[in-house]
Amino acid sequence: MASLIGLYSLFFGLCSSFLIIFFSIKNFRNFLNFDSKILSLTFLQFFFVVVSFLGLIISFINSDFSNETVYNHSHTTKPLFYKISGTWGNHEGSLLLWLLVLTLFLFLFLLKSKEQSKKYRILTLFFQQIIIIGFFIFLLKTSNPFSYIFPTPAEGLGLNPILQDPALAIHPPILYLGYVGSSIIFSSTLAAATLNKINKEWATHIKKWVLLSWVFLTLGILLGSIWAYYELGWGGFWFWDPVENVSLMPWLALTTLLHCLLVLEKRFLLTSWVVILSISTFTLSMCGTFLVRSGILNSVHTFANDPERGLFILIFLFSLIFLSLFIFFFFHKFENKNMNQLFWLSKETSILINNWFMMYFLTVVLIGTIYPIFLEVISSEKISVGPPFYHKLIIPFLIPFLFMMAIGPKLKWIKSDMLIKKRLIVLFLISFLLSFLLVIKLNKDILINSILLTFAFYLFFVSLRDFFIKKKLSLPQNFAHFGFSLLILSILFNNILSKEIITNLKVGEIYKSEKFEINFENIGQVEKKNFKEIIGKFIIKDSEDNIEILNPGLRIYNQPNIVTSEADIKVNLFEDKFMTMNYVPNQDYFNIRYQIKPFMIWIWFSVLLITFGGIMSVFKKRYEN
Amino acid sequence: MKYLKYIIILLILSTINLSFADEHETQLQNEITKNLRCLICQGQSIYDSDSQFANSLKILVEKKLSEGLSEKEIYEYFENKYGEWILYDPKFNKNTYFLWLLPILMFLLGGVILFKLFIIKKN
Numbered sequence: 001m002a003s004l005i006g007l008y009s010l011f012f013g014l015c016s017s018f019l020i021i022f023f024s025i026k027n028f029r030n031f032l033n034f035d036s037k038i039l040s041l042t043f044l045q046f047f048f049v050v051v052s053f054l055g056l057i058i059s060f061i062n063s064d065f066s067n068e069t070v071y072n073h074s075h076t077t078k079p080l081f082y083k084i085s086g087t088w089g090n091h092e093g094s095l096l097l098w099l100l101v102l103t104l105f106l107f108l109f110l111l112k113s114k115e116q117s118k119k120y121r122i123l124t125l126f127f128q129q130i131i132i133i134g135f136f137i138f139l140l141k142t143s144n145p146f147s148y149i150f151p152t153p154a155e156g157l158g159l160n161p162i163l164q165d166p167a168l169a170i171h172p173p174i175l176y177l178g179y180v181g182s183s184i185i186f187s188s189t190l191a192a193a194t195l196n197k198i199n200k201e202w203a204t205h206i207k208k209w210v211l212l213s214w215v216f217l218t219l220g221i222l223l224g225s226i227w228a229y230y231e232l233g234w235g236g237f238w239f240w241d242p243v244e245n246v247s248l249m250p251w252l253a254l255t256t257l258l259h260c261l262l263v264l265e266k267r268f269l270l271t272s273w274v275v276i277l278s279i280s281t282f283t284l285s286m287c288g289t290f291l292v293r294s295g296i297l298n299s300v301h302t303f304a305n306d307p308e309r310g311l312f313i314l315i316f317l318f319s320l321i322f323l324s325l326f327i328f329f330f331f332h333k334f335e336n337k338n339m340n341q342l343f344w345l346s347k348e349t350s351i352l353i354n355n356w357f358m359m360y361f362l363t364v365v366l367i368g369t370i371y372p373i374f375l376e377v378i379s380s381e382k383i384s385v386g387p388p389f390y391h392k393l394i395i396p397f398l399i400p401f402l403f404m405m406a407i408g409p410k411l412k413w414i415k416s417d418m419l420i421k422k423r424l425i426v427l428f429l430i431s432f433l434l435s436f437l438l439v440i441k442l443n444k445d446i447l448i449n450s451i452l453l454t455f456a457f458y459l460f461f462v463s464l465r466d467f468f469i470k471k472k473l474s475l476p477q478n479f480a481h482f483g484f485s486l487l488i489l490s491i492l493f494n495n496i497l498s499k500e501i502i503t504n505l506k507v508g509e510i511y512k513s514e515k516f517e518i519n520f521e522n523i524g525q526v527e528k529k530n531f532k533e534i535i536g537k538f539i540i541k542d543s544e545d546n547i548e549i550l551n552p553g554l555r556i557y558n559q560p561n562i563v564t565s566e567a568d569i570k571v572n573l574f575e576d577k578f579m580t581m582n583y584v585p586n587q588d589y590f591n592i593r594y595q596i597k598p599f600m601i602w603i604w605f606s607v608l609l610i611t612f613g614g615i616m617s618v619f620k621k622r623y624e625n
Numbered sequence: 626m627k628y629l630k631y632i633i634i635l636l637i638l639s640t641i642n643l644s645f646a647d648e649h650e651t652q653l654q655n656e657i658t659k660n661l662r663c664l665i666c667q668g669q670s671i672y673d674s675d676s677q678f679a680n681s682l683k684i685l686v687e688k689k690l691s692e693g694l695s696e697k698e699i700y701e702y703f704e705n706k707y708g709e710w711i712l713y714d715p716k717f718n719k720n721t722y723f724l725w726l727l728p729i730l731m732f733l734l735g736g737v738i739l740f741k742l743f744i745i746k747k748n
Contacts (some may be wrong), residue, residue, distance in 0.1 A: 047736070199637055234673035241668050344743050356739055360732040371724045384662045386713025393728055490647040501657070565675070591675060 005056025085169030123191035158559030178217025186282035350408030431457035483609030
């Protein structure tokens with residue numbers, strides 16, 4: 001029943017799209033004010049999608065297995081929470097979520113843009129509707145979440161156990177708010193370009209939307225990363241996996257766009273560049289969906305795929321790119337002489353340099369992600385592009401980038417003088433000395449580590465100092481930059497100081513090394529509704545006789561029948577103690593992995609700081625001088 | 626000078642001995658297994674994975690190390706056995722010229738565009 005209502009609701013939603021387009025074209029041509037009918041219709045469309053989404057959620061809650069999506073991704077023994085989160089833990093449901101966010105953002109946009117011109121609002125609406133219609137058709141044609149099966153199966157197939165996790169339950173909605181949020185930026189940029197309205201006022205107006213998507217995208221990536229850290233059981237948080245890269249690319253583009261909008265807002269420069277960035281941000285988000293959903297990526301995060309769907313998204317994507325290029329070249333007016341106002345030592349220049357580096361990082365990630373796919377198609381040779389590739393190409397460039405992040409915000413708009421401040425140099429010397437001593441102490445590879453540390457510390461000190469000193473400081477910017485320096489420092493120290501032991505242990509055995517003693521005390525068993533869990537008790541003694549008890553587990557899920565290992569993590573301000581226990585077939589021992597991961601909590605915290613900067617900026621009335 | 630005291634604090638800090646274990650052999654082994662793809666898994670390295678395939682390769686890496694092979698020789702050994710796909714660090718050869726050079730070229734291109742902005746202004 002709920003499925004049926006959901007399905008009809010989807011059809012009605014699609015119909016309202018055509019009505020909206022009809023009325024907007026009428027309204028666009030006449031001289032009247034913005035037609036309030038359009039706003040109501042947009043709300044109605046949003047409402048239909050909400051009903052449809054609720055229909056799917058209810059089908060999941062009721063375990064209505066006559067619905068194919070529910071049958072494929074749910075099971076009666078699953079806890080309610082994961083029944084609900086199963087709604088978007090699959091392809092069909094997650095696309096419905098896309099649609100939900102698309103219509104939500106459009107409705108919010110119309111509500112919040114009342115002071116903008118009528119034509120601009122209608123055109124934005126129009127472009128957004130094109131995307132919405134595309135997704136409606138995609139959903140109904142290739143991935144209907146309400147397909148019916150008869151006879152009704154008695155039991156569902158269950159949700160992939162590694163998706164049965166609180167962080168992963170909220171990760172997709174948050175990430176999608178970021179991904180799909182870029183659609184409204186895309187639509188509004190196309191509208192503004194068509195009307196030749198890419199100007200300072202527009203920049204101020206669209207900046208909030210960019211910040212909003214940026215905040216959600218950052219949080220979404222953070223959640224995914226935290227999930228990977230504790231669920232995938234290897235203690236890493238970023239693997240340069242294609243699916244991770246695909247979320248990083250729109251983030252890089254969005255961050256670049258954000259900085260670029262600041263220049264547009266202040267100096268009315270870089271209009272074409274802003275248009276290109278807006279288009280690429282959304283294109284990259286779409287590409288992300290395409291790459292993940294089509295199944296051409298080989299990734300830990302690939303859960304559902306189907307080549308036919310990939311083809312549809314690809315065609316849709318190319319039509320959108322074609323449309324935006326058409327508007328860019330035929331409607332958008334290129335500015336020429338404005339660029340002559342640039343002075344080499346100014347805030348604008350530093351932001352341009354930021355753009356330059358960000359685009360480079362984006363290129364590295366993009367090429368690293370898609371090159372293996374192309375190579376395989378062209379020459380049928382398979383290569384892997386993994387962490388070493390990204391590290392080699394990104395880390396050296398991070399050094400000047402960090403430096404510019406420290407110096408850039410100190411420069412003035414238009415023209416800055418060459419006044420070299422003593423304090424900045426002293427801070428630099430301190431950073432250098434500190435890094436040098438640390439690297440020597442830690443017996444690490446001197447050159448690259450100490451240079452990178454120096455510049456990370458430099459940004460850290462400079463932005464830390466700014467919190468206390470500068471009066472007319474841009475607090476959001478400082479939070480974000482400070483957070484970034486903290487992020488790089490935490491990652492570096494985490495990398496340098498991580499320790500680990502991998503060994504095989506039987507129950508009752510003791511592993512001894514110079515530093516640790518691991519005592520595999522016993523195992524117990526816990527039975528839950530959807531899984532059985534074997535929990536080991538390990539007593540770890542370090543050389544100073546500090547005792548730590550860790551209880552990693554092995555879960556045997558009933559539906560589908562999969563064994564996963566659950567890490568036990570003791571979180572501490574300075575280091576995490578991380579332990580996993582793995583099942584070895586046909587053996588009486590377990591494979592034990594014990595890791596000490598310093599500063600993990602600081603990695604998460606610094607990303608939160610960066611996000612906090614963004615949130616502050618959303619709520620800030622005006623960008624200060 | 627007030628900064629002097631910070632420097633002194635730093636020097637004192639530096640005398641606190643932070644020594645760390647140099648379990649060199651296992652570290653190298655981890656390093657190597659991190660750079661090998663687990664061929665039967667979905668995008669995991671040998672190090673990350675606990676599949677049978679990965680576990681047997683971990684043992685193989687350990688064995689090769691004890692036989693005295695260098696890191697590079699081990700990579701070569703695995704490449705010959707399983708093909709280039711197993712290496713996470715792509716080699717620089719005719720297949721990967723574009724992979725390695727395109728980002729650098731883009732960076733240079735960006736640099737040229739930026740540079741031109743300021744040169745044109747002068748003329």
